Amino acid sequence: MCGINGIAGFEDKELIKRMNDAVAHRGPDDSGFFSDRNVCLGHRRLSIIDLSKRGHQPMCNENKDIWIVFNGEIYNFRELKKELDEKGHRFSSDSDTEAIIHLYEEEGIGCVRRLKGIFAFAIYDSKKKIVFIARDQLGVKPLHYAFVDNGSNMLFASEIKSILQCENVRREVNLNGLHKFMNFNYIFGGETLFRGIFKLNPGHCLVYDIKTKKHRIGKYWELKIEKTDHPEDYYVGRIREGLSESIRMQLVSDVPLGVFLSGGIDSSSIVALMSEFDDIEKPIKTYAVGFNEPWDELHDAKRVSDKFGTDHHEIYVESDVLKHYPEFIWHMDTPKTNISPQFYISKLAKRSVTVALTGLGGDELFAGYRRHKYYYHQEKISAMIPESLGKPFFSAMSRIALSNYLKRGMIYLANIHDEEKTYTIAAPLLVYEDERDDLYGEGMKKAGLQDFKDMLKPYLSQKTKNDDADYYNQTLKMEIKTYLNDDLLERMDRMSMAHAVEARVPFLDHDFVEFAFSIPNKYRRFKLGTTSGKDLLCKAMKGKVPDFVFKKKKVGFNMSPYYWFKAHLREHIKNILTKEAVYRRGLFSYKYVERFLNKKPSENLYYQYQTLWNMMAFEIWHQMYIDADRKRIMKPKMGIEDYS
Known part of the structure; x- marks a missing residue:
């Protein structure tokens, strides 16, 4: 690295x-x-x-x-x-x-x-x-x-x-x-x-x-979707063997290495399979990060660590780390939120290792996000709802919905016959169409911005000769090319390399990825009442990871904008996104900022808080990379108060 x-x-x-x-x-x-x-x-x-x-x-x-x-x-x-x-x-x-x-x-x-x-x-x-x-x-x-x-x-x-x-x-x-x-x-x-x-x-x-x-x-390489047809036991065995082989291959190193452990199925699988190798240094070193939020995973990571006897290390990320937020943006070279967990777990790991294996990619390969359920059922749902009746009815319902989640559900159903819009709503799109006019200033409205349909169509229509061309596979393939690459991997690279730690990804060996996409849909299915399609991965790891891992809710290295908004984020947004600053850029409307800053904090405004956080991140980035003298890019101001 x-x-x-x-x-x-x-x-x-x-x-x-x-x-x-x-x-x-x-x-x-x-x-x-x-x-x-x-x-x-x-x-x-x-x-x-x-x-x-x-x-x-x-x-x-x-x-x-x-x-x-x-x-x-x-x-x-x-x-x-x-x-x-x-x-x-x-x-x-x-x-x-x-x-x-x-x-x-x-x-x-x-x-x-x-x-x-x-x-x-x-x-x-x-x-x-x-x-x-x-x-x-x-x-x-x-x-x-x-x-x-x-x-x-x-x-x-x-x-x-x-x-x-x-x-x-x-x-x-x-x-x-x-x-x-x-x-x-x-x-x-x-x-x-x-x-x-x-x-x-x-x-x-x-x-x-x-x-x-x-x-x-x-x-030189394209992810092909070439479905095979074997009994379920074949795929279960191949997942276990393929992941184990990928892990072993990625242990090549002349320096100490460890594992970023969340306690979820992906990172726990890596620790479980590594523990079976007799020729590696033990105990395995594992690292976990917590946020002091209701869904903190430190306890789960510790349970997995205890099961395999790892040399376990933990760190808490407090909400006041936002005071160092400009440093994170400097390492990213782009405005980005939800990045401090990777920054601090890498800082922790650097004390004892130079290489860390991560569970990134497991959700994209085996449909681990809630939204994948909607991709999976999209064709069935669209067949049940006549477009001429569904669009006007659910559009009207979305306008009177009392919660963000209900509104998003109604918009999803209203657009169920439009593949690109269905994807953006489930993805999820942060800003609703009826809010975008309130958010964007004249600079954005007059910029001739690309339509979302035009952005997404090349991905959702990418079909090779042997493709299984259904919507479910195309959306999963698109997420490999976009969300995984341009968000998750980008974050992990910059935050780990900020501390000179190499992050490796056993799930993303390209041969293993091609194998995962060869699995028939019937084995990457969503059972009734479940929010994850990772049933096959769970079966592959049955008896290897603790049973509680299969039952735990998907969390990941995430921070809720709502909880951060209640703590320190709100004040930082007030200080940085002033009326003068917003109108000076001419890209956003201050009325949008004012509207949600003045409302009583509510978990129902999750997406709006994320939008405000993105606006604040952009303002810090703009001051750091566009406004400042070119020489200052190498030595920018690292305190958030410097950007008020």
Whole structure:
């Protein structure tokens, strides 16, 4: 796990140094540079495999005509090295990075299809005069890029703050990205909140030609939905075996590792399967975070820890941590809420480990969220409700609904024949259509923002030759490409790397993901009265994790905006989202802020509090990244009172 940076099309040694310094937190163990007439590469190293100086980057081949900077881990690198060694390639280190160089020599840009792991890398081929960048299949590791000088030159980096070190990068708000953030809580589709700065999408690579100053982007991996047909016991066994194999593969490390444990089925499964390995260091180190809220999971995590005799560590996140909130935003490079749990559990883990396995991905693979029930039953429900009668009736009912949840249910039923709208309502969309006019100011209303239907249609209509093309599978696939990648994994990467901790995700081995999507719907079903479709995963782990885990309610690393609003969030919103500040931006209406600040706190206003929190996060981000002098991006004000 590291930080990578690069310039393609021109040479600027001072710039690449500043870019590298911007992500020093990602790699405290070493730093390195390579510079040619048209290319600069920078690297910050977090040593995990081959801790010696031989793992120093940028790294090159024997002829010094191919150079690489790499972030992540290649879990099958030993198999690749053995194969390449038999073909005559010679290695000077024990690192996984060197395997990529020689694989590229052998197979060119197609080498990326052979890699199993979490990665983002850039290769400079001085003979072909190209720079080749790629990102792993599920997007666990980040990679951003931008073009400057009228699109002729390229910058790329693990984090956006590195790209912003270039004076030619304009710091402007991408209003369509803001539109996505305010409504979905994250920005998807390769966009960021900066106009002209992009994410390289998962499973994609980009080739920049130094001679022609042109580039092309290609997809090297696509999640295919190819259903198989076997008895249920077959899938139960394969889940258990496949997850165990993925965990074992991801234990490769020359530094101590542990597990982020919530007490839920996903992280408990990882601890349970790890405990069966005789060749790993024990006791397993586990880490848990609590929020002092009614659904705190520390007790459950401790019960799982006691069952397996782990070396367990806990930390509480108090509501006054909001005073450090700007620091979280600085690490994210984007406004984001609900991030302090990952920040503090990583800080706790860093005291004793450098690598942590997490349960991320289990819900997306096995339908673990309540909303998945609505995706599953959408086609049946729509067949029962005539559109001509249902839309006007349920629309009218939504206008008189007494609670947020009832209103959302009525809107869902009113739009049950519209796949894109059904998805946004269940997802859930944060801002109702009838509230958006009250929320948005003239700057947003006149921006020509993309319609949600146009945003989502490419995902919900993505079908390959062998796809099981029903709505349920398409929505689950979309969440893998958007919510999982652009929210959960992005949060986990930035918050863990803020403390130089590598977070690994056994559920997201791309072969295991493809297997999970091959399971027929009848085995990923929602039983009557249940809110989760993870019945098959529970059966696979029966007898391995404690029985209480199967019965507990889904929580995750979440914080309720309502409880935070009652504590300190309300005052911070009042101080930061002043009438003057809101109207100065011209993007939102202060009347919306005033309306909900003046109401008595109510759990029924959950989504409205989330919207206010998002507005506050955007204001802090804007002051930090857009308003401030460019040099201040590296040393921003970290106290929340500084943004009032």
